Structure formats: structure tokens, C-alpha cells
Amino acid sequence: MSHIRVPTPLRPYTEGQGKLEVEAGTVGEALLELTTKFPSIGPHLYNEDGELRPYVNLFVNDQDVRTLDGEQTPIKEDDTLMILPSIAGGTI
Numbered sequence: 001m002s003h004i005r006v007p008t009p010l011r012p013y014t015e016g017q018g019k020l021e022v023e024a025g026t027v028g029e030a031l032l033e034l035t036t037k038f039p040s041i042g043p044h045l046y047n048e049d050g051e052l053r054p055y056v057n058l059f060v061n062d063q064d065v066r067t068l069d070g071e072q073t074p075i076k077e078d079d080t081l082m083i084l085p086s087i088a089g090g091t092i
Contacts, residue, residue, distance in 0.1 A: 001021040001022065001023055001077060001078075002021070002022050002023070002024060002030060002075045002076070002077060002078070002079045002080070002081060003019055003020065003021055003022070003078075003079070003080045003081065004019070004020045004022055004030055004034055004080075004081045004082075004083065005018065005019055005080055005081070005082045005083065006018050006019070006020065006041075006083055007083060007084060007085060009085060010041060010044055010083065010085070013038055013040045013041035013044060014034075014038045014041060015038070020034065020037075022034065022081075024075060025074060025075065026071065026072055026073060026074055026075060027058055027060065027065050027070070027071045027072070027073045027075060027081055028071030028072060030075060030081050031045065031071065031081075044056075044085075045083070052071065055085055055086040056083065056084075056085055056086075057083075057084040057085070057086060058071075058081065058082070058083060058084075059081070059082040059084065060073055060075055060079055060080070060081055060082075061079055061080055
């Protein structure tokens with residue numbers, strides 16, 4: 001099984017779980033499994049057109065999937081998919 005690491009701000013939408021096991025062959029399949037199990041997280045990851053929001057960063061192990069094959073990036077057993085939303089705001 002592969003794992004998805006959910007950041008603290010998104011854990012209210014996964015019943016407080018920070019690490020979930022999934023059976024998926026690609027990043028997109030893993031996210032589909034996640035959003036099927038926890039539908040309320042979907043709007044935080046995808047826009048109304050079903051596209052991944054630009055501020056959602058995805059990493060398989062330590063590699064940004066944007067430099068790989070995006071949601072088609074393969075994941076293997078024991079890989080970890082990390083969801084990292086961009087953080088912005090505040091003052092200087």
C-alpha cells in the first residue's frame with residue numbers, strides 16, 4: 001500500500017487523520033480514492049471544473065509531481081504522496 005500524508009489544515013476533512021493508506025497506481029488514482037472516502041476534502045483540492053487547484057502541491061516521496069507526470073505520476077507500494085497547500089498572507 002501507498003500512503004497519503006494530509007497536512008494539518010486539511011485534517012478536519014479526513015476525520016483528523018494525517019496519514020492514510022491507499023491502493024492506487026497513480027497520483028490521480030490516490031487522490032480519487034481520498035476524495036471518494038472523504039468527499040468534503042475535494043473542494044479544497046479541486047476547482048469547479050475538476051482541475052487541481054494551483055496552490056495544491058503534490059510530492060511523491062521528495063519529488064514534485066509537476067516535474068514528473070502530474071496526476072499520472074506512478075506511485076508504488078511504500079511510496080508516500082504528500083499534499084502541501086501553499087501558505088500565503090501576513091505582513092512584512
